[in-house]
Amino acid sequence: MPRLSYGDDVKARVRQLLEALLAYVNHEVENSDRYQIKCWKQLPNQVIIKTQSRTLAELSSLEIKQVRQALKLLEKFSEILEDLRAQKQGSENYDFRLTLWHPIDEKENNLQTFNEDWEHKRAQKPGVQRTEGRKVNTPKSKKIDDLVQNARDEIRPYIEELCGKMRVLGMNKPIEVDDIYTSVNILEKSTKSKWLSREELLQNAGYENFDRPNLRKVSEPRVPGLKAVEEHPKLMVLGKPGAGKTTFLKHIALQCINGNFEKNRVPLFVTLKSFTKNNNSADLFKYLTQQLIPQFIDSQVIEQLLKEGKLLILFDGLDEVQDPDKQVSEVLESFTRQYYKNKFVITCRIAAREYIFENFTDVEIADFNDEQIETFANKWFTAKNDASKAQGFISQLEINKPIKEIATNPLLLTLLCLVFEQKGIFPQNRADLYEEGLDILLDKWDTTRGVERDQLPYKNLSRKQRKDLLIQIAYPKFEDGKYFFKPEDVDKYIIKYYESLNIKDDIETKKILQSIEAQHGLLVERAHDIYSFSHLTYHEYFTARKIKEAGDDKILRDLCTHITETRWLEVFLLVAGLMRDGADQLLLFMEKGARSCINTDKLQELLRWADKETTGSMGDTKPYGKRALAIAHAYANAHAYDHNHLMSYRYFYTEPILLAYAYNSAEGGSGTHAYANANANAYAYPIANDYAYPIAIAIANANANANGIAIVEAIAKAISIALGLNLDKNGQPSSENVVGDRGSSKQGCPFL
Structure with missing residues (x-):
């Protein structure tokens, strides 16, 4: 009978089987009915299981012989x-x-205790193999431990220099x-491996409840x-461009060399692009022992550490290697199989990984x-000796939701900082x-690191x-x-574009989408064969770029047909920003579109x-700006009065500024003028109180120098009011007074 082994690989397989069993018992396995397993709990921490070895192999993704060995070790070694x-x-x-050790439903606690129990028992058994064939407490063991410590001391300066800065x-x-460094989180199941419909993705993104769906939302x-x-x-650590894969590996290396992680191993950081550039024979062993670190550690010591x-x-950047024949991938897999006792991590862009490493676990x-965004900021x-700016940065992100969306990418978050x-x-x-973020993702990020993609x-x-x-x-999908x-x-859109460039290659749309995802991350496969x-x-x-670059009135008119649709709001703002001083025509069409929606006696009376x-x-705020603010205030005040909901101030004061911001983006604004407007706005209404005054400041800052667009702002608000006018019992507009703060007796809007 072969001797039982208790090394790291064996431990990982035993843990894998135990984790699969606990997931099944706790109803965490999808389509669990397909497994022929019977189980029932006897005690909170005790369960009986009846099944077959092939079923356990399928459940745990182990081979049958590995399942047998794992069960034997759970019985003889772990004794559970x-x-x-x-x-x-x-x-x-x-x-x-x-x-x-713990109740069945405490899976993570049980797995953690399994790890601790295994290591404790392995250390207590003088005759067992610690790492696949090596006994503890022997002269050889002591020699290896000394070699490890000496190697760690020798390589420390190199690791600190290579990984310590960015x-x-x-x-x-x-x-x-x-x-x-901000601790990263891992998804143990890649999002793109899911089989979901577009309807399910939309539902998960919250599109039924919000006009701005969260496309990145994951439930894993x-x-x-x-x-x-x-x-x-x-x-295998997969990630989008700029997700922080290299930084994560550098952090692992630093934690290891500082004794905070895997302190009984020697960390090596290998840039795969450098390996392929400096080693034509693709001999990884030769590269490690003769080129990468022999100046720090003797090559014979490296070889011995490998074998032990x-x-x-840590292999960084598999996607940065030009490997059309998969030679480098095959070299990596062969090397990791031969020296299986070591611990390996490989990073790769999620869409660029084409070769499947059989014995590696993929995570994202x-x-x-x-x-994490707040921690990073x-x-x-x-680190820049300006800690006071961090809170301002976070506050600005909360105000600018579209900007906050791109802050979820660490590279773009760095740009924002x-x-x-x-x-x-x-x-x-x-x-x-x-635009700056786009340029970084499209080529600057690769260019600065000398990466070429084929x-x-x-x-x-x-x-x-x-x-x-x-x-x-x-454009057409939006x-x-x-x-x-x-x-x-x-x-059809991709083929038409390539034809316009007179490119005659066979165009495979899916490969184009995969290339965009792999190289820039601007498209993402959200589920199997579904992109966004x-x-x-x-x-x-x-x-917005499409609308601006089209340069004709028809597309602007088409845009303005969406003036009452909230999901188009950011597009309006971006088009105005892209058109800059040429936004007058857009504003004219917006005004016409808005006026066509409000040609009713009620709304005309409201404006009067x-x-x-x-x-x-x-105050020096333009008259149409004052009218817009008056309508917004009246609506908010009435809502608060009717519903006793003072938080409505924030909502209804924020919304009216957005169309004004479109013009402001095109024109630019003055901070001094904005603050003056704020004070003028505060005095403009007797109800300028603790709620109104700070809100007036925020509005004025966003609305500074907004000029004629305030007319459109007032009209747009009138449209939303038209949908919710409060009528009296006779069906006429209510003439109730609006309750103001500090006992104001100002007559409220007779239509609210």
Whole structure:
């Protein structure tokens, strides 16, 4: 009978089986009916299971012989399994009782205790193999431990120099990795592997309840990155461009060399692009022992550490290697099989991974959530000795939701921090900010790192042509409200564009979409064969670019047919920003479109009321701006009175500024003038109280120098009011007084 082994690979397989069993018992397995397993709980921490070895192999993704070994170790080594079979020899049927450390439904606690119990028992058994064939407490063991420690001491300066700092985008000097590193979260199941319909994706994005769906929303549980590395001896870390894959690997290397993670291993950081560039023979062993680190560690020591499984090898950037014949991938897989006792991590862009590593577990780096964004910002500005800016940065993100959407990408979040660091505010014209982010994703990020990608026919397009291609995809899908689409849905737009460039290559739409995702991350496969833009912000931006670059009145008129649709709001703002001083025609069509919606006696009377109430009021705000604010205030006040809901002030005061902001984006504005407007607005109404005054300041800042667009602003608000006029019992507009603060007796709007 072969000797039982207790090394890291064996432990990982036993844990994998135990985790699969706990997932099944806790009803976490999809389509569980297909497994022939009977189970029932006897005690909170005890369950009996009846099944067959092949079923357990399918459930756990292990081989049958690995399942047998894992069950034996759960019985003989972990001592949590009791074999209840009468006939054991040669039987593939299993009947056993699991008695765990914690209640059955506490899966994570049980798995954590399994790890601790395994290591404790392995250390307590002087005769067992610690790492596949090596006994503890022997002279050889002591020698290996000394070699590891010496190697760690020798390589520390190299790891700290290679991984300790980073410099990206427009940084004028490097920054310490640990100063800004924000813990990443891992999705153990890639989003693109799901089989979901577009309707299910829309429902998950919240489109039924919001005009601005969250395209990036995922329901998969998140796992801390280091935990994933700890649990899997061979890990493939996938991620979108700019997701922080390299930074994550550098953090792992630093944690290891500082004794905070895998302190009994020696970390090696390998840039695969450098390996392929400097090693024509694709001999990874030779590269490690003769080129990468022999100046720090003797090559014979490296070889011995490899054989003993004492290395933590971090391979960065598989997607950055030009590997059409999969030679490098095959070399990596062969190497990791030969030296299987070591721990390996490989990073790759999610859409660029074509080769499947059989013994690796695939995980995906999740987008940053709100907590991670705030943590990163606090660390960034603290590292720049300007911690006070962090709160302002977070506050500005909350105000600018489209900008916050792109902040979920660490690379674009870095761009936002750099911009805010210099100006203390985001650009008033958001189109400029998005354009800079696009240039980074389209080629600057690869160019600054010397990365070349070979994916024809997309590779031969210039930066402008790539933008134009994305415009051709974005506009028709946004106009149809189709945020999620299949390759065949955009096939005709892509082919037509390539034909316009006189490119005669066979165009395969899916490969084009995959290339865009792999190289730039601007498109993402959300589920199997279903794509969307990575952020709704960029879908809106490319739609606005199409409208602006078309340069004709027809498309502007078509745009203005959507003036009452909230989902088009950001497009209006972006078009105005892109047109800059040429936005007059857009504003004219917007006004005409709005006027066509309000040609009713009630709404005309409403506007006359607003004019009467604001005529002669103090301040230099334009009369039409005052009318718009009066309507907004009256509506908010009435809503608060009717529903006792003072938070309505915030909602109804924020909404009216948005159309004005479109003109402001085109014209630019003055901060001094804005503050003066704020004070004028506060005096314009007797109800300028604790609620109205700060809101007036916010409105004025957004509305500074907005000129004629305020007419459209007033009309647009009138449209929304028309849908909710309060009528009296005779069906006429109510003449109730609106309750103002501090005992104001001002007569309210007679139509609210």
